[in-house]
Amino acid sequence: MAYKITDACISCGACEGECPVSCISAGDAAYVIDADACVDCGACTGACPVDAIVQG
Numbered sequence: 001m002a003y004k005i006t007d008a009c010i011s012c013g014a015c016e017g018e019c020p021v022s023c024i025s026a027g028d029a030a031y032v033i034d035a036d037a038c039v040d041c042g043a044c045t046g047a048c049p050v051d052a053i054v055q056g
Contacts, residue, residue: 001040001055001056002033002035002036002038002040002055002056003033003038003040003042003044003045003053003054003055003056004033004035004053004054004055004056005024005030005031005032005033005052005053006052006053006054007030007052008050008051008052009029009030009031009048009050009052010030010049010050010052011026011029011030011031012049013026013031014047014048014049015031015044015047015048015053016031017047018043018044018046018047019033019043019044020039020041020043021037021038021039022037023037023038023039024044030052033053035056040055
């Protein structure tokens, strides 16, 4: 199950650089994860300072 970024995202970008498959990008109001490209590694979750990334 791919990870997703919740509305708690503060758009800091910390997660983007942690993704080994580059599936995280800046969206309109928050960062977004391309669910089709996500490999469910969870590397992004530890980088998020507000715990806005969850398995979805």
